[in-house]
Amino acid sequence: MNLFTTILYYLFLLVQLLVALYVLVPLFSLAGYGIAKLFSAKPPAERKPIVVDRNMEFAVIITAHQEAEFVLPLVDSILKQSYGGFQVYVVADDCDTRLLTFSDPRITVLEPQPALHAKIKSIHYALDHLERKHDAVIILDSDNLLHPRFLAVMNDYFRKGYKVVQCDFKPKNTDSVFARMDAIGDMFNFFIERQSRAWMGLSSAIWGSGVAVDLDLYREVKYSSMLGGFDKKLQAHLVTSVPRIAFAEEAVLYDEKISSGKSLETQRTRWINAYFKYFAESWAIFLTGLKKFNLNLMYFGFSVLRPPLFIVLGAAFFFTALNFFIDPLHFKIWAGILLSFLLSFIAIVLIKGRSTKYLGALCMIPVFAFRQAMALLKLGKARKSFLKTQHTKLIYIDELLKQE
Numbered sequence: 551m552n553l554f555t556t557i558l559y560y561l562f563l564l565v566q567l568l569v570a571l572y573v574l575v576p577l578f579s580l581a582g583y584g585i586a587k588l589f590s591a592k593p594p595a596e597r598k599p600i601v602v603d604r605n606m607e608f609a610v611i612i613t614a615h616q617e618a619e620f621v622l623p624l625v626d627s628i629l630k631q632s633y634g635g636f637q638v639y640v641v642a643d644d645c646d647t648r649l650l651t652f653s654d655p656r657i658t659v660l661e662p663q664p665a666l667h668a669k670i671k672s673i674h675y676a677l678d679h680l681e682r683k684h685d686a687v688i689i690l691d692s693d694n695l696l697h698p699r700f701l702a703v704m705n706d707y708f709r710k711g712y713k714v715v716q717c718d719f720k721p722k723n724t725d726s727v728f729a730r731m732d733a734i735g736d737m738f739n740f741f742i743e744r745q746s747r748a749w750m751g752l753s754s755a756i757w758g759s760g761v762a763v764d765l766d767l768y769r770e771v772k773y774s775s776m777l778g779g780f781d782k783k784l785q786a787h788l789v790t791s792v793p794r795i796a797f798a799e800e801a802v803l804y805d806e807k808i809s810s811g812k813s814l815e816t817q818r819t820r821w822i823n824a825y826f827k828y829f830a831e832s833w834a835i836f837l838t839g840l841k842k843f844n845l846n847l848m849y850f851g852f853s854v855l856r857p858p859l860f861i862v863l864g865a866a867f868f869f870t871a872l873n874f875f876i877d878p879l880h881f882k883i884w885a886g887i888l889l890s891f892l893l894s895f896i897a898i899v900l901i902k903g904r905s906t907k908y909l910g911a912l913c914m915i916p917v918f919a920f921r922q923a924m925a926l927l928k929l930g931k932a933r934k935s936f937l938k939t940q941h942t943k944l945i946y947i948d949e950l951l952k953q954e
Contacts, residue, residue: 566880569865572856573887576738576894579746586749593748595707595796602709608636608701609684609765613672614692618645619944625657627695627947633702637681641672669758670773670780677769684765686713691759693806695722695947703801704762713764714788716744716754717801722950723943728814729807730911736805737902738895743853744797745902752846754797755854756785759805767791782824782854786831789850790838804950806943814921822858822922829855860919863891 590597610628614621621640628638638657642650644665652659662675673689686708690696700717707715719740721733743755758781771787773780789795808814836851838844856862870884899908 565865566869569862569869570884570887572862573866573891575853575856576742576898577890579742580894580897582750583741583746593797593799594751595710595712595748595794595798598710600706600709601711604709605633605635606685606705606708607683608704608762609676609680609687610636610638610690610701611673611676611687612638612640612690612692613643613669613676614640614645615643615667615669615672616645617692618642618647618649620692621645621650623944623946624690624692624694624696625652627698628701629654629656630698630947631696631701632698633705635705636701637684639676639679641666641676643667643672673780677765686762687765687768688762689759690803691805693722693943694759695804695945695950697802697804697951698947700801700803703798707796707798707801708762708764712794712796713767713792714756714795715762715798715801716756716795717760717762717803718744718797718799719757719760719803719805722804722806722945723809724807724907726809727911727914729809730908731914732807732814734899734903734908734911736807737908738898741898741902745799747849748797748799751794753789753792753795753850755850756781756788756795760801760803763788782828783831785854786828786835789835789847794846804947809943815924818858818922825858858922860922863919866891 586593612621612624621642625638625640628636634656636656640650640657640659642659642661644667645661647659647661650659658679658681660676660679662672666672666675673687677687686704688701688704704715704717719736721729721736724730724733747754761781761784763784767788768784770791771784773783785795808817832851832854834851835847836855839847839849839851866884866888870881870888873881873884896909896912899912900906
């Protein structure tokens with residue numbers, strides 16, 4: 551082989567290796583999680599002692615956009631918390647506020663004029679209208695519900711010295727195939743990006759809702775764009791500013807799952823756009839980890855640099871098929887890698903779902919992947935406007951807890 555051909559060959563092998571590593575992450579996560587559980591009954595964050603001798607005051611910000619009716623059950627779930635150190639700020643952006651009348655003084659309704667039509671703007675609007683000094687801010691979407699012990703658990707973690715804590719998610723609805731597939735996606739992502747990392751003593755990734763952040767730390771973040779991906783920008787700042795981002799498995803947030811293919815495309819278009827939009831920040835996390843020889847940051851950066859899963863798996867199937875014709879040994883290796891992913895995926899769903907009821911929905915993965923591929927073709931729309939996922943499941947926390 552001449553030099554050019556040699557370079558192409560090794561680049562081909564390098565790309566295959568990178569894709570293979572991403573496909574093997576679920577297996578590595580399961581292995582790390584299992585080994586950690588052999589040596590301890592609790593993850594490191596739970597074992598950490600209390601270091602702050604007072605309770606925290608939380609500013610709970612609800613970003614509601616054109617869906618005032620969903621605020622009522624969410625506020626109801628907040629008022630039923632076992633912990634009372636909070637003030638709720640409902641940012642009613644382009645909402646009919648006639649529904650939002652509360653007698654409890656801990657609920658403040660804000661109605662920005664003119665309408666903001668952007669989640670980041672809504673959060674900043676709430677921060678500009680805080681009624682008093684708070685220790686931390688908790689971001690919620692209007693379709694969320696909180697388990698009664700949510701704030702009590704968050705308080706415990708902040709008293710242990712953590713400044714950023716991500717909660718766990720459970721589905722609010724699983725009444726359609728798309729909802730179950732969406733729930734499965736959450737189980738998978740929350741396990742490999744949060745739960746398994748927590749057990750291995752690494753930083754958790756954060757999500758767009760249910761994250762609690764030290765108020766002064768949040769105010770340090772500067773956004774250059776107000777459309778989409780606020781959690782990506784926030785995450786890039788937080789992971790390099792604190793020793794660890796904690797994951798509180800006992801702080802449970804219930805989130806509405808999408809119920810149609812159209813909603814899936816809208817949601818994934820927004821997410822995929824955020825991945826490309828904040829790619830530079832993700833790369834910077836990885837480089838910072840390399841410079842500091844910080845394993846936590848290196849692994850975090852490696853993880854957030856991963857393309858959307860359907861792209862990674864598409865590449866894996868492509869390399870498997872290609873090697874069937876050009877390299878029998880590499881074909882067998884790829885077949886084994888894909889099998890390990892399938893088995894790991896099923897194991898994670900069983901661990902997180904604690905039930906076999908979700909497994910039947912796995913046959914819809916090709917449809918789910920196709921819808922995400924369609925979302926990839928609509929990225930231009932996400933760069934120009936606020937893409938909102940429509941919600942339909944109006945349910946109160948008491949009813950939801952009875953169903954569990």
